[in-house]
Amino acid sequence: MSIEAKGVSKYYGKQKALDEVSFKISSGEIVGFLGPNGAGKSTMMKIITGYFPPNEGDIYVIGLDAVENSLEVRKKVGYLPEHNPLYPEMYVTEYLKFVAGIYKVKNKKERVEEIIKMVGLSPERHKKIQELSKGYKQRVGLAQALIHDPDVLVLDEPTSGLDPNQLVEIRKLIRDIGKEKTVMLSTHIMQEVEAICDRVIIINEGRIVADAPVSEMKNMGNAEGYSLEVEVNEAISEELLSVINGVDKVISKSGLNYSIEISSAKDIRAEISKAISDDGKAVLSMVRKEKSMEDVFKELTR
Numbered sequence: 001m002s003i004e005a006k007g008v009s010k011y012y013g014k015q016k017a018l019d020e021v022s023f024k025i026s027s028g029e030i031v032g033f034l035g036p037n038g039a040g041k042s043t044m045m046k047i048i049t050g051y052f053p054p055n056e057g058d059i060y061v062i063g064l065d066a067v068e069n070s071l072e073v074r075k076k077v078g079y080l081p082e083h084n085p086l087y088p089e090m091y092v093t094e095y096l097k098f099v100a101g102i103y104k105v106k107n108k109k110e111r112v113e114e115i116i117k118m119v120g121l122s123p124e125r126h127k128k129i130q131e132l133s134k135g136y137k138q139r140v141g142l143a144q145a146l147i148h149d150p151d152v153l154v155l156d157e158p159t160s161g162l163d164p165n166q167l168v169e170i171r172k173l174i175r176d177i178g179k180e181k182t183v184m185l186s187t188h189i190m191q192e193v194e195a196i197c198d199r200v201i202i203i204n205e206g207r208i209v210a211d212a213p214v215s216e217m218k219n220m221g222n223a224e225g226y227s228l229e230v231e232v233n234e235a236i237s238e239e240l241l242s243v244i245n246g247v248d249k250v251i252s253k254s255g256l257n258y259s260i261e262i263s264s265a266k267d268i269r270a271e272i273s274k275a276i277s278d279d280g281k282a283v284l285s286m287v288r289k290e291k292s293m294e295d296v297f298k299e300l301t302r
């Protein structure tokens with residue numbers, strides 16, 4: 001088991017940031033660690049990486065107690081914090097050689113060259129870090145997390161600041177890394193979770209509220225619900241549809257478009273069409289939309 005948390009709790013004064021959190025992550029898994037701001041994600045990641053100990057419970061990384069063997073654990077973990085700490089006055093290559101030296105990386109020069117190519121830093125390698133765009137600074141942060149070839153990679157908002165093209169490249173890189181290493185990442189981008197992760201852990205107010213493979217996550221929360229996007233030829237009142245059994249909410253959108261949230265799996269499109277027709281209006285289009293990861297996330301953390 002690459003990462004194992006057993007009843008981990010953490011306090012900041014009287015505030016409980018983590019409340020008896022337990023989970024296991026196996027080697028070769030890419031796990032999304034999700035939650036609203038202030039839910040405890042970054043705190044958990046800092047405990048895993050040995051930045052500080054839990055107040056209660058145990059955390060193991062590659063079989064090592066992360067508190068008793070903090071230095072050994074740090075050698076085996078690559079960490080990209082949410083606020084990417086870099087030395088802006090250093091050149092990209094200079095900085096990565098510096099980090100490689102801290103980790104006592106063998107064949108330091110060759111490894112730096114390999115990592116620069118791997119994360120796509122070649123065009124900017126001769127610049128000072130302060131001259132880089134936010135996206136390239138993020139790549140430097142990812143490079144320093146990988147430089148010592150860690151067994152476990154912990155990434156806090158790894159794609160922050162990347163443009164759409166860079167997103168595709170970094171997502172592919174993380175997927176490739178996940179074939180050989182354990183990757184734990186946090187993000188607020190639900191599409192990213194579906195594109196990268198094998199499994200999702202959702203935390204809310206310091207407690208885990210969901211832990212399942214991505215393929216099963218959409219079946220959590222109010223899983224059977226869906227929504228209908230309806231366009232009509234004349235305006236209708238929201239009350240007209242709200243009385244139909246199964247309609248949870250009717251939201252008036254731009255023009256003559258309405259979003260209708262359905263709270264069960266029952267197909268009630270015929271009832272909705274009839275109600276609109278009986279009111280003397282006509283349905284121009286009706287599109288069914290299944291629950292998304294974002295919908296499930298909102299339900300579980302509301």
